Amino acid sequence: MKFIPELESGILIKRYKRFLADIMLANGEQITIHCPNTGSMKNCLFPGETVWFSTSDNPKRKYAHTWELMQTDQQHLIGINTGRANALAEDAIKRQVISELLGYEHLKREVKYGSENSRIDILLTSPNRADCYIEVKSCTLLEQHIGYFPDAVTTRGQKHLRELMHMVTLGHRAVLLFVVQHSGITTVQPARHIDPQYADLLQQAMEHGVEVLAYKTALSPQASSITDSCNVVV
Structure with a gap:
């Protein structure tokens, strides 16, 4: 299953309100992305590590970006999007x-x-x-x-x-x-x-x-x- 376009990356700041996460882009911009995971995400949250997100062109979405992957402090990758x-x-x-x-x-x-x-x-x-x-x-x-x-x-x-x-x-x-x-x-x-x-x-x-x-x-x-x-x- 290919990601088209390829995912973009940022650094995780925090996840909050269950379905939201703040990340920092390489240019220093901070954005809020949608977190499509209803679970506790126990041992899946690593502030300061890299996350990858997809981008939707749907103008009706409040948050255009969706959290897809998380990198752990041991360099493992986790699929965050349970959907x-x-x-x-x-x-x-x-x-x-x-x-x-x-x-x-x-x-x-x-x-x-x-x-x-x-x-x-x-x-x-x-x-x-x-x-x-x-x-x-x-x-x-x-x-x-x-x-x-x-x-x-x-x-x-x-x-x-x-x-x-x-x-x-x-x-x-x-x-x-x-x-x-x-x-x-x-x-x-x-x-x-x-x-x-x-x-x-x-x-x-x-x-x-x-x-x-x-x-x-x-x-x-x-x-x-x-x-x-x-x-x-x-």
Whole structure:
């Protein structure tokens, strides 16, 4: 997935009001950019380090710039824009990078499903084959060389696990796909120390037949794309 035009850079000053961040450009100008991340961004904020942002030509937007990448003090890159995860997953499926999801003829996004008024991120279908419901999660929290999800208590994430288990009960295939948007993460596991209920539900979901996958993303200011799988430890 190429960034067109390429991302521009600045230095992070601070994130505030959840959806805003102030950065300093190379010419000394300070600007405010949109932060498209609803999570806590735990261990993803490094004031004084480089950020990369995209620019929209939509005149109706209050903030034309969107925060895309963060560089850590250890020179790792993090994908800040969690909204990119679904597009990255779709691109990887179409490029046949995710071996577990090969062989489906049709792909749809944001399809209503389940019993709790949900929308599935990706639905794969083929004649004479069980439908495959895929919930995509962006994993960016790195602690002691391990990637954790979630970075804050997530009742929405808990609901999605229940919905996936329900799909298995109905005879469908259900997949939880972690898109790892942190170059330092090689293993993913549930953040029991942050959301123990989510960790318990994930264990229950796997025992119920929900498949759990994790794939790393190659990140750069020019392009981002899912590359290869990484370990999931539950």
